[in-house]
């Protein structure tokens with residue numbers, strides 16, 4: 001049962017609907033999770049008072065603002081702009097993430113994406129591919145973006161990626177060829 005929906009606005013202007021679900025299985029603590037891009041579900045103990053719930057909604061808002069602040073520090077503008085462009089052009093803007101940045105500590109992987117936990121929505125791209133052709137870098141970004149929709153390499157994952165980014169198979173071939181020629185192990189499916 002959803003008994004109420006709160007609308008909150010983060011400091012960066014994102015409007016989020018928080019729907020409250022009273023849950024008899026919860027004894028003391030409440031839990032929240034993303035439902036869609038702009039909506040959160042907060043599950044609360046069944047008899048929790050409205051005033052307390054309101055306080056928890058405020059707490060979610062301050063957590064989101066804090067995460068935004070961390071994300072801004074960790075985002076690289078060029079990658080962010082490219083990811084926004086790819087999201088809009090190939091995925092109808094359906095994907096959300098929190099931060100995307102270059103990292104130098106990836107040896108075999110080209111990118112990674114966290115789903116859930118304190119680093120939820122953080123995408124990292126290996127700076128070893130920084131000088132690769134743009135369309136291959138785009139593939140790696142698109143690959144990590146699609147992990148926001150499908151965490152594992154399921155058939156749905158590959159279908160979404162292939163339907164969205166048209167050069168997917170060509171880019172995978174490029175990566176395999178590169179890795180073969182260099183005699184190095186590179187995993188394109190992380």
Ligand SMILES: [Zn+2]
Nearest residue numbers: 143147189190
């Ligand atoms: Zn992957």
